[in-house]
Amino acid sequence: MPRRTLQPLYQQIYERVQQVQPGYVTTYGQLGKLVGCSARTVGFALAALPPGSDVPWQRVINAQGKVSFRRDGEGNLLQYELLLAEGLCFAADQRLDLQRYGWDFGPPVLLT
DNA sequence: TTGTTGACTCTGA
DNA sequence: CTCAGAGCCAACA
Numbered sequence: 001m002p003r004r005t006l007q008p009l010y011q012q013i014y015e016r017v018q019q020v021q022p023g024y025v026t027t028y029g030q031l032g033k034l035v036g037c038s039a040r041t042v043g044f045a046l047a048a049l050p051p052g053s054d055v056p057w058q059r060v061i062n063a064q065g066k067v068s069f070r071r072d073g074e075g076n077l078l079q080y081e082l083l084l085a086e087g088l089c090f091a092a093d094q095r096l097d098l099q100r101y102g103w104d105f106g107p108p109v110l111l112t
Numbered sequence: 113t114t115g116t117t118g119a120c121t122c123t124g125a
Numbered sequence: 126c127t128c129a130g131a132g133c134c135a136a137c138a
Contacts, residue, residue, distance in 0.1 A: 009135085032133090032134085037133090037134060038134045038135085039133080040134055040135075041135055041136095042134095044136065048136080
């Protein structure tokens, strides 16, 4: 199995997240398909994300439109406030409107 | 090498 | 609508 090819994978995910502009969010599944991996892998990549990184991981949420952050569930609040600072509006159930805030990566690799 | 776990998603009831 | 199960890929022991 490829050993060095895994590194670019994480970089790809990080790059994609960095491409998301403030005020918008994306889902793990969307990123996973963009990089050619499953949503779980995307979450793992962000989990491995070191603190102080330039990757706005807070803009990445689950397909349910809800904020996710480890099952321990402490940093959820942190992400919640970070997104509020971005200017997003949460629903009554703390859900985000993906149809409004969902980021569109546009064409994959064809014209860029 | 296998087996388990994890910031998920989808389909069915 | 919500709840439950199966599938998915990668990292760690």
